[in-house]
Amino acid sequence: MSAARVLGLMSGTSADGIDAVLLELPGWPALGSGAAFPALQGGGPRGRVVAHTFTPYPPDLREAVLAAMRSDSHTAALTQLHWWLGEALLAAAAPLAASADLIAMHGQTVQHQPRVDPAVGWGRPATLQLGEAAVVAQGTGRPVVANFRAADVAAGGQGAPLVPYADWALLSEAGMRRSVHNLGGISNLTYLPGLDPAGVLAFDTGPANCLMDEAAQRAGLTCDEGGHLARQGTVHQPTLEAWLEHPEFLRPPPKSTGRETWRLDRLPAPVVLSVPDLAATATAFTAHSIAAAYQRWVLPLGLDEVVVAGGGARNPELMRQLAAALDPVPLRTFAELGWDRAGFSDSTREAAAFAFLGYARAQRWPNTLPHTTGARSAVLAGTLAEDAHA
Ligand SMILES: Nc1ncnc2c1ncn2[C@@H]1O[C@H](COP(=O)(O)OP(=O)(O)OP(=O)(O)O)[C@@H](O)[C@H]1O
Ligand SMILES: CC(=O)N[C@H]1[C@@H]2OC[C@@H](O2)[C@@H](O)[C@@H]1O[C@H](C)C(=O)O
Incomplete structure (x- = not known):
């Protein structure tokens, strides 16, 4: 029996487009075999990314997603967006779908409201990922796992982060205390203290690129490419200190957060800053808040290294500040660990993780770590959409 091949589709909070990866799982039980989750041994990656594409959202689709994130959409527009994203996901999946046994799609998060907060109108925990799975199932003829x-959330959890289950299954290593850190729109980490899933700690630390992106947008740019804007500016210390007082940082894990929380208009603004100074302050804030999360929650457990993924790993200024703030714990890239030889890179890791979550769901293995999401128990995350012939 050949190894399962799963197509993972990920569109993150930066709302820039869709990563599609084909994950091959040699050594894992065949799909539908009814086998139990096998005992893990050695180190990862326990899978191979054999193809990767990135399909940017066209500008009008991206603007519609950002409007939904800002709560600027009415229901007619949201309905259109749900099906429009389904078509975009199908277009991203189509070239690789014929090689896949199964498709796993995250969809596009437009709102993430992980806890009760009457001040912002959150009466109950809730989260919403858009993109109609039936469009992808009908268009490809493949079974699709979606709505992860x-x-x-229904089991009392925050519905995030979910990638840590896949990080543990694919990337954990016996005898190595490692954090896999994602710098996307939001910053999140998975602490893997060896092979024991009970020891995994995972949470969102706060903003990664989202505030830097907002600063860059004020200069007409999509992001602070290479950290150039931040290097031209000066950190405004009183603003930095005010931002670091945010109550979210003191909340203990399990915790998740979203772009609704990390917006410049929701942070104190003691003075009006120039765009370069704003970029410099946002970059320093990101690095300091991440380092503080490590100091509070991770370093006491013992940490050998941090491996960085996500678009922020391509911002040398952020990486320089982060390395300095985490010193003496070394900051490494996927390439430095040789993980790129299995196709794992900062741009494939999340789509590969959702491919594995979909594979585990299809195997009917509970595919969450409830101590990382706050749920009462592990669940079968993801619902299955199939076309009549699948
Ligand atoms: N060369 C670069 N220089 C600076 N920043 C970059 C560069 N390349 C990417 N980025 C940043 O990375 C962001 C995209 O990162 P990524 O694709 O990992 O986010 P995401 O997956 O959408 O978010 P999340 O993981 O929070 O869901 C961009 O918005 C940009 O800010
Ligand atoms: C609700 C939502 O989409 N959350 C994302 C987001 O992006 C990073 C962080 O916030 C994390 O909680 C999560 O993503 C990853 C993929 C996760 O669930 O593990």
Whole structure:
């Protein structure tokens, strides 16, 4: 029996487009075999990314997603967006779907409201990922797993982060205390203290690129490419200190957060800053808040290294500040660990993780770590959409 091949589709909070990866799982039980989750041994990656594409959202689709994130959409527009994203996901999946046994799609998060907060109108924990799975199932003829976060929220969890289950299954290593850190729109980490899933700690630390992106947008740019804007500016210390007082940082894990929380208009603004100074302050804030999360929650457990993924790993200024703030714990890239030889890179890791979550769901293995999401128990995350012939 050849190894399972799963197509993972990920569109993150930066809302820039869709990563599609084909994950091959040699050594894992065949799909539908009814086998139990096998005992893990050695180190990862326990899978191979054999193809990767990135399909940017066209500008009008991206603007519609950002409007939904800002709560600027009415229901007619949201309905259109749900099906429009389904078509975009199908277009991203189509070239690789014929080689896949199964498709796993995250969809596009437009709102993430992980806890009760009457001040912002959150009466209950809730989260919403858009993109109609039936469009992808009908268009490709492949079974599709989607809507991954709902079962965990219904079980009392935050529905996030979910990638840590896949990080543990694919990347954990016996005898190595490692953190896999994602710098996307939001910053999140998975602490893997060896092979024991009970020891995994995972949470969102706060903003990664989202505030830097907002600063860059004020200069007409999509992001602070290479950290150039931040290097031209000066950190405004009173603003930095005010931002670091945010109550979110003191909340203990399990915790998740979203772009709704990390917006410049929701942070104190003691003075009006120039764009370069704003970029410099946002970059320093990101690095300091991440380092503080490590100091509070991770370093006491013992940490050998941090491996960085996500678009922020391509911002040398952020990486320089982060390395300095985490010193003496070394900051490494996927390439430095040789993980790129299995196709794991900062741009494939999350789509590969959702491919594995979909594979585990299809195997009917509970595929969440409830101590990382706050749920009462592990759940079967993801619902299955199939076409009549699948
Ligand atoms: N060369 C670069 N220089 C600076 N920043 C970059 C560069 N390349 C990417 N980025 C940043 O990375 C962001 C995209 O990162 P990524 O694709 O990992 O986010 P995401 O997956 O959408 O978010 P999340 O993981 O929070 O869901 C961009 O918005 C940009 O800010
Ligand atoms: C609700 C949602 O989409 N959350 C994302 C987001 O992006 C990073 C962080 O916030 C994390 O909680 C999560 O993503 C990853 C993929 C996760 O669930 O593990």
